[in-house]
């Protein structure tokens with residue numbers, strides 16, 4: 001039997017290169033050899049993007065981007081999280097086994113809670129202070145409980161399909177660690193062997209962290225430093241040409257600065273190895289010209305994104321195709337989820353009197 005693979009992406013806007021190299025490109029490869037389910041995490045999106053007008057169109061965008069990137073509905077199951085009501089039910093049940101403290105200590109919770117409270121992100125700030133602020137805030141300025149229990153919902157997405165492998169970027173590893181912990185805890189509390197402990201999957205490499213164009217951290221929708229898969233040629237070139245670099249190396253073989261390393265990391269993902277080598281050497285011998293480097297990078301990124309963008313523009317307008325795909329996907333995902341949920345109910349003693 002093939003191993004089960006589950007992964008999802010939140011419907012919070014178009015997909016960027018981080019999503020592509022951290023997740024989507026792996027989905028496309030994995031569908032060949034695994035029993036894959038890929039979904040749109042629209043319930044997770046509600047924790048930060050509760051906009052009814054945008055939600056539906058965001059879900060459709062990502063469905064079209066999944067299909068345009070090469071996920072084949074004949075090979076993999078594609079579905080929308082909210083089409084599977086078994087997920088919220090198991091989320092409630094699993095939450096009975098999850099500690100508030102362990103959820104509060106999650107890095108993504110602290111980060112997003114700070115944002116919801118309007119506290120500037122500061123890694124050195126002591127966490128007690130944040131916890132006090134969360135408890136002390138009035139109901140107008142609140143951290144929503146859905147954000148706290150986000151990892152439970154994510155664990156359920158994975159466990160309800162009894163997944164073995166979860167292709168995600170580096171930023172999701174802590175959530176995956178919690179998923180394993182919750183699976184172990186459930187199995188041992190009830191003395192069962194129900195849930196496998198899922199692991200990240202990277203085709204033998206380390207988990208990927210795609211950097212942004214602003215010289216600092218990772219590429220992310222909320223950081224405003226993204227290259228989107230559907231950016232048109234002009235926009236994409238402009239973004240790359242404006243990427244932050246440095247003043248240029250002052251002496252041979254000096255350590256590579258963070259902004260330039262970020263561009264090299266993007267090149268490693270999109271360009272041929274000899275191109276990366278060329279610019280590394282050019283930095284080392286101080287002959288590097290950032291304008292040329294950026295032109296090359298934009299060219300190589302466009303080679304990846306242009307075919308995706310073209311297919312996306314077609315698929316985005318094909319409502320009949322999209323609805324056929326998600327309907328079939330929802331049926332398959334629900335059937336499997338219902339089976340696991342029935343087992344959990346039985347194990348937890350929720351049985352009917354009639």
Ligand code: TYM
Nearest residue numbers: 007008009010018019022023041168169208209210218219
């Ligand atoms: P999300 O929507 O933030 O991101 C989707 C996927 O893209 C990856 N990613 C990156 N990888 C490398 N570098 C980056 N700069 C970068 N930015 C994003 C993420 O690691 C992720 O794989 N909680 C999840 C969604 C989710 C999920 C799940 C994933 C919900 N349930 C069950 C797997 C299994 C999230 O917010 O991803």
